[in-house]
Amino acid sequence: MDCRQEKTAEQFRLEANEAFHKKKYAQACELYTKAIEISPSAVLYANRSLARIKLEEYGYAYMDACKSIEWDPRYPKGYYRRAVANFALGKYKAALEDFTRVLQLVPNDTDALAKKKECEKRMRELAFAKAIDSDAVKPCSAFDTIDYESIPVEDSYTGPRWERDEDIKSFCDQLLEYLRNQGRLHRKYLIKLLCYSKRYFDQLSNIVSYQVKECGLTVCGDTHGQFYDVLNIFQLNGYPSRENPYLFNGDFVDRGSFSVEVIITLLSFVCYDPQCMLLNRGNHESRNMNKIYGFEGEVKSKYNEKIYSLFAELFESLPLGHLLMGEKENQRVLVIHGGLFSRDGVTLEDLQKIDRHREPDQGLMAELLWSDPQKELGLGVSKRGIGVSFGPDVTRRFLDANQIALLVRSHEMKEQGYEIEADNRLITVFSAPNYCDQMGNLGAYIRFSSSLEPHVTTFSHVPHPNVPPMAYASNGLSSMGLV
Structure with a gap:
């Protein structure tokens, strides 16, 4: 040279x-x-x-x-x-x-x-x-050992209360403002939210069929603990209701230091009306990711280890995807967090057979939550070390075989908040603007009409209290500097 x-x-x-x-x-x-x-x-x-x-x-x-x-x-x-x-x-x-x-x-x-x-x-x-964790000694569910009704609420607590089921609407209305002002929901009501939500999610299939009504449906991507940006989405697009439903597509927690507030908000709307708030599991709704990227530490700091164990078990109950149904029989959109698979021929029926009550570390479930699209045809090595990279031809074959028009996924930060690929048959949507307070990206959400026509809106980040991202994360991720 x-x-x-x-x-x-x-x-x-x-x-x-x-x-x-x-x-x-x-x-x-x-x-x-x-x-x-x-x-x-x-x-x-x-x-x-x-x-x-x-x-x-x-x-x-x-x-x-x-x-x-x-x-x-x-x-x-x-x-x-x-x-x-x-x-x-x-x-x-x-x-x-x-x-x-x-x-x-x-x-x-x-x-x-x-x-x-x-x-x-x-x-x-x-x-x-x-x-x-052996066959001889199976640990019981953390939910089996909880009696939230017996938990006393101190007189000093000034936040929203949820004593009767019929109080849920006023509870939700007060909760958002209370959390916005950095209030901490009492553990009694948090545990009640977790118990109600888990009972509901346990009834759902892995891939939930959802008929999009005339009012439409808004799909949001990763929010990663950016609570104030979630509130901004509601400000821009309207608060969740049966007439204005949302689907949040995983990765609600980790990295951002207001993950507790994000997941409490989403679960409160699930309990208020499951038809106004749909949730998919992301790869960060898992014990291993939570331990590394901050959610476990945040819950233990704001509450305790017992409540984190409830969150971890709840995450295993979340559905893995939603199949949106339009006005006509051939209008179908699949919304999953990550992507497709290391082999052709996977069907929706195969996905329904997955045992989702576990860590997403292998098989179809790992690929569904971890994979990413690539520009090249065929399959490639995953840049993440888990899942695969799949080309536009793989996307087309999967969608055609399952009679699906469009695949919507999240899982990747995009400069404009979204990206359309694979001959307009795949959309990535990411809803955490200025990711980790440093990436400078926009956020986005997709509004689907009843005919499943997607309309993308982008938005910028908003200020948040002075708590940096990863404040509760593991110290194992920093790296020696450049040369």
Whole structure:
């Protein structure tokens, strides 16, 4: 390689670093790729790995970290990046091995030591959970041990009360304003919401058929604990009611630090009238994600571990999708959180047979909640490390085989809040604007008419109280800086 090529590669690296520091992570990846094409190195692969971690592309980040280690087996940041990618995927044993290797190379790295201890803690928790989850000793439902009626409400509590079922409308009306002003719903009424909601969700099938009425239906994507942006959606599009129903398509919690307020709000409308608030499960409605990305920590901080166990069990009862039915027989739209599957021939009947009361870590359920579309035809490796990447031809075959006109999914941040792909047969909608207070993206929601014609509205973020995203998250996701 001549000096001119080396200077060009170095210029791309510097430009990539600048883009990274401006939080333009996709642009940084493109620039690192250009540098790698000219002069690959352990540093460049490790830097691109970090940018992909920021984009939550943990599968790609893992592969880049492996490449970094191949180029220089003594480069600590390669092991560090791989450890963070594995930690994000819940692969604590592999992460532990790499953090241990970092400490062999950099013995005084206090951050790596802290993350090593976090991995060891997670592994102990998993071992304990596995030990008690046997055929001989099945843990009872957390809901079986709860008696919310016996929980006293202190005289000092000034928030909304829900003592009688007929009080639910006034309860909901007062609740939103109370939460907006950073009030904390009393645990008695929160547990009551959880119990009522779980009884309702347990009655539903995996894929719920829903007839869209003349009033239409609004579909929202990921909200990720951005409570004040959820309130803004209601301000822009009207509050949920039977005449103005909503479907929130998963990932209500994690990352944003008002996840408790988001899920309480959604569940309150479910209890008020299930026909005004439909919910799908997302990949973040799971114990592993909640432990890493903040919801578990937030619930324990605002309430206690017992209430988190109720949330975790409730999430397993959520349906996996909704099949929207239009005015005519051939008008059908499938709304699921993630995407499609690693094999052709999957039917709606197959999805109905899934045992959804578990972690979404394998099989059709994992793919349904984790997969992403790609521009290329066919199937590809998942950038996340779970699920698959599926092309427009895969989308077309699945929809045609199941007599569905359109697939709506969420799961990915989009600059404009939405993206239409696969010859207009796939729409991604994302409803968390300025994601994690740093991405600068718009949010969006889709309003479907009774003929299932989609109308997209985009919106910007609104201010929120000074609590940063990931305030309750695990400390295992930070990464050593760029070079």
